[in-house]
Amino acid sequence: MHRSNAFKSSRFIKTAKGIVSRSFDDHRVDVLLPAQLKANTPVLVMHDGMNVFFSKFASNGHTWQIREAISAGTLLGDPLVIAVWGEGGTKKYNSRRINEFLCDDIFSKRPELWNTLNPLLAPETKDPRGNYFVDLVANQILPETLNEFGITQDAKRTAIAGCSVAGVASIYSLAKHPEIFGAALSFSSHWEFGGEALIDDLAAMLPRPGQHLIWSDTGTEGLDQKSMPLNPYFANALTARGFAEHQNFEAPTMWGTGHNEVYWSRRVDYAVNFWLRSLAEGDA
Numbered sequence: 001m002h003r004s005n006a007f008k009s010s011r012f013i014k015t016a017k018g019i020v021s022r023s024f025d026d027h028r029v030d031v032l033l034p035a036q037l038k039a040n041t042p043v044l045v046m047h048d049g050m051n052v053f054f055s056k057f058a059s060n061g062h063t064w065q066i067r068e069a070i071s072a073g074t075l076l077g078d079p080l081v082i083a084v085w086g087e088g089g090t091k092k093y094n095s096r097r098i099n100e101f102l103c104d105d106i107f108s109k110r111p112e113l114w115n116t117l118n119p120l121l122a123p124e125t126k127d128p129r130g131n132y133f134v135d136l137v138a139n140q141i142l143p144e145t146l147n148e149f150g151i152t153q154d155a156k157r158t159a160i161a162g163c164s165v166a167g168v169a170s171i172y173s174l175a176k177h178p179e180i181f182g183a184a185l186s187f188s189s190h191w192e193f194g195g196e197a198l199i200d201d202l203a204a205m206l207p208r209p210g211q212h213l214i215w216s217d218t219g220t221e222g223l224d225q226k227s228m229p230l231n232p233y234f235a236n237a238l239t240a241r242g243f244a245e246h247q248n249f250e251a252p253t254m255w256g257t258g259h260n261e262v263y264w265s266r267r268v269d270y271a272v273n274f275w276l277r278s279l280a281e282g283d284a
Helices: 066-072 104-109 111-116 130-148 165-176 195-205 230-241 261-283
Strands: 013-016 019-024 027-032 043-046 080-087 158-163 183-187 213-216
Touching: 019 130, 027 066, 027 130, 043 130, 066 261, 080 130, 104 111, 104 130, 104 195, 111 195, 130 165, 158 165, 158 261, 165 183, 165 195, 165 213, 183 261, 195 230, 213 230, 213 261
Parallel strands: 043 080, 043 158, 158 183, 183 213
Antiparallel strands: 013 019, 019 027, 027 080
């Protein structure tokens, strides 16, 4: 039976060339299939899915250009990309975005950290939805997608990525599910929300170094200005935990860049290749 809204379907439906889509608990998921599916295909999960593939849905009309990077060969591999939207179907803006990207375990102990949030970003409530969303991705969206396309689940071959608060949430996802995610890639990490206290607690949650990769970058302009000095603080916290820079993590400052997809699309290959390169070296 044909459905007028493909994203309410219980099965994946082709929505664009090489892309199939589905709805999970009112979260649209777009999946970009690689040219050749294999059981050991790398898997990249990306937050804020409305900004990943389709400019007509993107918040500012500019996507992450990940499909274009793969086509151009600027990535070192051809991963399956899972773009997860926020709740609310095909809405461009999810007013509860902060709730779903909240580091619940930390904010439950430190509710005063809410005072560090830019008022312009404040959601309607302080409802903790971070752990729900992490588990939705890790325990439903990811395994069901891999099963659909015959990919064997392997943490080393699975990265989760996001920008701003979603970037910090990606690192939190790795901390919560190190058996699921082998790499967390955070663009313009919004450390302003939570500050040093959140960084200290998040670093303490991370698994022992050696099997996981972390990327956390920062721009220098606009919304990145207040988070910029905190990214080196996060790097120092990782070093104190035993993570080795350039081996287990990268924490670069992207000078002259800001806090939107125009800038992130220009540096997405650096972070993704940091992860893909480790896979290639492991197979060598």
